[in-house]
């Protein structure tokens with residue numbers, strides 16, 4: 159068609175970027191995972207990121223421990239943290255049958271067994287993942303091998319859930335987007351600053 163833009167972004171770029179944005183909402187000092195789930199026709203969307211369970215009248219970050227490195231500290235935190243995928247499934251208020259779940263995992267984690275169970279029971283059709291880490295910073299499947307996620311993979315296979323892992327270009331795209339936003343924000347601030355001075 160004449161006049162149509164040629165460099166518009168695809169669904170993968172849009173939704174993995176939304177998952178990445180959600181990841182950066184996480185207050186976890188070590189791991190930022192974000193998820194975005196989209197209905198089969200791409201019209202309904204929900205997001206989630208790793209965080210503590212919601213509390214009605216209290217700040218959950220004040221109740222549960224965000225403590226740093228160390229095996230003991232990690233084990234304590236794991237008892238409370240709700241994974242991005244689980245939060246995403248819970249946040250979605252639409253029929254997830256045939257939906258696609260995007261997971262942006264900084265360190266390269268596949269969905270755990272518990273999240274995989276939820277993904278199956280909601281009728282999700284596809285899981286698309288984007289990882290940001292490289293080399294020694296990789297965790298999850300990329301580092302420990304698929305055997306660590308054997309149960310997840312078995313469930314996905316049994317339910318015929320399509321799994322795709324996006325290439326590193328997609329992670330770079332998400333980070334590029336973030337830095338572009340920062341540049342725009344700085345430019346807007348500079349403009350407003352200049353306008354204010356003129357007034």
Ligand SMILES: [Zn+2]
Nearest residue numbers: 241269270273
């Ligand atoms: Zn999980």
